[in-house]
Amino acid sequence: MSAFTGGIWRSLAAILAATLAMTLSARADESAHEPSIALFYGAPVPVGQLSAFDAVVLEPDSGFTPSTHAADSPPSKWFAYVSVGEVTPARAYYKDMPPSWLKGSNAAWASRIVDQSAPGWPQFFVDHVIAPLWARGFRGFFLDTLDSYQSIAHTDDERARQQAGVIAVIRAIKARYPEARLIFNRGFELMPQVHDLAYAVAFESLYHGWDQTKKRYVAVPEADRQWLLAQARTLREQYRLPVLSIDYCAPADRACARDAVAKISAQGLIPYVTDGALQTVGTGPARATLPLPRSTSRGNVPRTILVVQDIGPGASLNVTPGVRYISMPLNWLGYRVEFADVAKPLPEGDLSDRYAGVVVWLDYPVPDPSAFRDWLEAQIDHHTPVAMLTTFGIDVNGDLARKLDLVPVAGRAGKRLRVESMDASMMGFEMQPQPDPHDTANVRVGEHSHSLLRLASADAGNDFTIDAAAITPWGGYAMRPFAVFDMPMANQARWVLQPIRFLRAALRLPDDMPAPDPTTENGRRLLMTHIDGDGLASRAEFDVNGGTMKASTATPPQYSGDALYRVIREFGLPTTVSVIEGEISDEGPYPKDAPRLRAIARALFALPNVEVASHTYTHPLQWMRVTGLGKSSSDDTAEGGSRANYNGLSIDIPGYRYNTDREIEGSIRYIDTLAPAGKRVKVMLWSGDCQVPASVIEAADKAGVYNMNGGDTLITKRYPSWAAIAPLGVNKDGFFQVFAPNQNEEPYTALWQGPYYGYRRVLETFEMTETPIRFKPVDVYYHMFSGTKYASVKTLSDVYRTLSAQPLMPVYASEYAQKVLDFQRMEVSRDGDFWRIHGDGALRTVRLPEGRVPDLASAEGVIGYLAGPGGVYVHLSGADARFRVIDATRAAKLPYLAEANGVVNRFARTAQGFSFDLASHVAPHFAIGGEPHAGACIVKANGRMLAPAIAQGRRVYSPAALARNGPDAVHVDVVCAT
Template sequence: MGHRMSPGTAGFLRSGRGWRPLAVLAALTFLLALFPADAPPAAPSGPDAPGPVERRVLILCNTATQNPLTNTLAYHGFQTVLNYLGLVAVSFDLAERPLPGPEEMRDVRAVIVSLNTSEVYRAGEYHEWLHRQLDAGRKLVVLDSLGPGEALETPEGTARFLELYERLGVRYKAGPVKDRSRLRFTTLDPAMTGYERKHPSHPSHYEHITPLRPDVRVHVGVSTDRPEDGESPMVFTSDTGGVIFGNEFAYWLDPLSTRSKWYIDPFVFMARALDLPVYPVPDPTTLNGRRVAFSHVDADGFSGVSLIDRTRTCAAVLSDEVLSKVDFPVSFSVIEAEISPDFFGNAKLMDTARDILALPNVEPASHTFSHPFFWNPGNKDQVRYTDRFAFDIPGYALDPWREIAGSVDFVNNNLVPEGKRCRLLFWSGACDPLPEHQAIARDNGLLAINGGDTLWDAAHDSLFGVKPLHRHLGGGLHQIHIGQANDNILTNLWRGPFNGYRNIIETFKRTGSPRRLKPIDIYYHVFSTEKLGGLNALKEVYAWVAAQPVAPLFTSAYVQSVQDWMDVHLERLGPDLFSVADYGLSLTLRLPADGPAPDMSRCENVLGYDRQPEGLYVHLAPGQKRAVLALAAKDDAPAGAPFLRAASGYVRDWTVTERVLTFTTQFFTRNGKVTLGGLRPGVVYWASGPALGGRSVGRAASEEGTVSLEGLASGALTLRFP
């Protein structure tokens, strides 16, 4: 729906530089005298006060002004940061009503306003809603325009709108200055600015903004050539939130490539604006101290002839040269219409699919029935495609159930061996499912992934290229994103260089350190084996990943862990004590690398921890509803007791008695690895059990009190203490 602005709001129209008060500025001084700023908010009860840790943030977008969630700075710039900070981003479209009520706002820590114009439908109602969120103690973060809308038609509406800024800690006093020759930066906080690129020599504009409280922290300040104007905080944070007065103060947009680079440090900005305490951050990128790694294959090109061997299909070459040889779990998909004899396939293609899905390291998946190139009929990028579907089936129109649940049924009824079931769907084409499409997957017990291509390398040299873990679709529905981009992107839509996928290794590295932002995802299409360069690139990527300290999983396990990550309920029980409930397969908590370690004697359902440069990772026991994490005093060494330092798979049934440690492992490679800590240096410990193939192995603990075991299978393991 669209909503026409009234003439009274025309003075606040903007052109990508925040709102511009023009028509009403003469009256502001009088109005602000009538409506004084709120007093500073009451002091919080303290970061160590008991209570729930609120993990949701609400992003406000506005489709009425062509500003859906994916077009907002909050999503394409900040959501990756929010996810890293342990926060789940949900969204609301201001073109809709009613606005979220108290129950919908439960567990919401902050509201982030991310609009692209000043126009807002029923703005007065929206402003009063924002006041109620501030009254409830939620933070307010404004990225560019707060959205005055038609509220400026009356003195009362104008005052209530400006009061929102006052509650954030600032007040307007004068109009804008756009002559860049008259402007200069007078504050560039070194802790906040110069993150990927330095600010230009002259600011783009000036707004006369005056801090009202001592808690206003100016990160980017601009002044004019008139000293009496004073410095304006164009980027600031305060005890009630933060504001960026114009996105051009936050990042640079390359006019040629349209790619962006940060001026400010988005991690520092959000942590300060949201006033985040130090808390154990749920982190789905890691399992038992190791970076999660998975691999999934889109079926495109399955039936194509490989130019490596023209007697075989690309699928057959991939099976023989990669899938049957790598010691790595791979989730492999098919497109029903491509291989089914009822459409464009034949019996031989069906047999090839059966052979691949029977491999012990392969998990079955569907890449839909007809491979729609776009799911959302409103997708503006659909002009790139000559048809709606990759396979032109006479008389067929998009049937979402047929594409999703129906195609999974085809895999289960025709292709999988006994003991395997397909419950995984890979979105196709633009990977732009609507809420009703994700609901079909959910209601049929399916897990779905794709979308969110991440690239961060020399050619895409910005954090902006790292996509979030998920995209909120509405209600409780979220699209789970991939780890990194695929071969199609790195080979210029398979036009070459055909070995281009090897360059994904650089993105793997950058998204893993110094901050572990994403898991590793070896994601490609079957058509990579059409060319020798594509095949060699796959082999190189698998070999590189195998040499890293990773926890290889099937794709379904990763998707489930992200869904569970959204539902984790954290509660602070005391200064060093936390409850973690409903965590499912989201089994990792991250703390600062230099922070205190867990006190294992006071923890419940905590297997152990590992201190790494990227953080201190705490491992939770699977299959439990609740864990309790107790931290040792900062200067105290944790009490000595055996604990899990790291493992390349799942660890269950952890039991420690006076002389024996027992647990069960589940690995998805033939070379499972476990490292145990809290042991006596130099002492020999003996391990045995089915995980060692019935063997007994003795290992002397290192100087750090650790013992490492490799070549493990899934099964029980016993460690005996001397």
């Protein structure tokens, strides 16, 4: 080392060494943490809210099946509640139990006490209780009522026999399922014999309890508490077991919850505080979900918005306003969306901990005005922000009007209405308001509200004045047609309201929350390609090998897949390729062509940059119709919308009637046989109108594949509206449909009526979903039909060539789908001045407001950041991160990764800089930011020195010579000096 180098390094080393020591210490503490555990016995199961906990105990009769949620969370997370010592007649296995096994009763819970010494009881318990739950995907069990035998055992001998029976049950579970994780609820006297089989031990009511007999919350006597604490000390000190302390507080009593968490944590125990019936998501340790008030400096920020709308019987959720219009801006703000039908029972109780807010979009009067009025008032009483759009759905008068700070207006608008005043920051976004005097909500705002749009009669002598949109103390509203203005003749719509600003203001959404963002990774916008299998049997209409306009006369015939094979191989980008089984099988309509079509499929699947996908068995066109669950949209822009036949299937297989398992799992098994060794189907690409019901998404989840398609993002210069940008997807009864980031080539080519070069206009879509806000990644999405025309193949090449010059990060469709699913389950929480991010590690980007950056000096799990359209993109190293947000002008001069076009793993800060592994699907590139001064960092890749290029003021490195195209990782060391 030269004297110069050694001298300048020493001044930086002390600072960075201290930072490194704090980081390593924090990571050590994090890795050593005890598990956070939640108990939730309600239905449906709020998977997103529970995702921050390491383990979740559920009531198995809730209907939740872990195996169908494998994409949402690891199976090890879900524990089933099982009662060992008692059984209620409601349990399915109760009728199979001999009456002689039931020795007593527990009146408080209406249950019978089981004789643990009964011969055959351990085997019965495993066969009838545990085995069915294991088959559903539960891999952990919360063993309750372990000490209920004490009410029927009155002598030492009887107690000994009962204890031996309980131990035999526990050992029988572990004998059948050695990997099962067991949480014991109490059972302290059993610990000498079974402590080695426990994942954790729980007990209830250390400070705050629940009296089931009297149905009330109670304080715990000091003597009871000291006895429990003595048991806890033995469990922790002698057996080294995690101990969970479950306390009970009324859901609205947040002070009680905070008190319990603080006191339990002070005892060194794992806290969980919930309601007496365990029907709400409770409060756990600081790193888990903490449903505390929004003003708290510690706890989670609710990330779910409830959208209430009038869906209508048999309608597809995909085409409702909540999906078409509301979900996209909420997704961009970082929020997931759940849906409720106003015609059905709405979620009850205090929703302020469960939802960040409620959006109500009602086009018609509600079916039960009294019930909806009560529900709406309850939300306002609980301080859950509400945004109401289009109509109120009920008459606003009397006490409700006063509560809403609204004044009913008598009279009529007359023949004409004019805009008297307007808040231009929120109204007139894509078009100016067009008042309709025949459709008005006759209210004015009170003194505590802010009018966004005031309308007045333009008729002489008529002083009719109303507020058509406003921000209010309870939220806000925008009446029809001042949210989205429909243009049915053009099949378009325009936002009159600025949706992002309005929703943020009305729902009181924090403007500083790091927003999970699946459009980007390591500062680069994502790029993917996926191909729907339609048209593989279609002949190429030009000479694929010659590449000219002349008609193909090749022998054997050339097909669309032959032309696309050349494009996919030439550009080398990650491409997800699907086929329709029925189109290429001998049972389909093309038996003579089938062998050649399968050969093309095999060749495509064998390309190293191709991921295998299924486009179903027979390509259903109208999913709601073929599944018998309702009606489908007749929107002709839907993929395949012009090719329907009498039974709703594109491919006619003699004697076949629609079957979900055959379409999904059956096609996957078949297509797997066409893939080379080491590859299998990764994605199910939906067909037809893509309006798949929950049961079909569930079938894909069970088959172990990701799903994508639908949404119909089609913003162009001809349709320049955010109304044409779809959300990330749609949650259907707990199963998530991932939407394609943008539409395929069909609408650009007028459903293949021409122009055949029309897909070039997809570049407009890419541009308009990038600036001024990055709403979407780039998705080159088309059908096999695109290989039939010279113009369409050339257009694809032009599109790829244009994108190749842009700073993008190529990924497969399955990788993007994983990021979207991680968006659904990711939790964001406050920890004092710090933000905590907890996910599964697939989504590694959160977005901050412009001008704000993470403080790298104290950050954990952050590898860098980069300003981009709509904010600053923060790069995470994995599933967990913790950082403080500061103004960009205060950022310390610490080196960081500014951008990279691949996945970063094993990121580590050192006293002199940092190191990481970079795995890219294409030639790797990365840039360094925050260097103390130009040229201060020495960069090596796989031990070789790299020379930088200067691009946009950043030092960019391209170790292309050290890595082939593919996922091979390059190890990078960055060593800096002041």
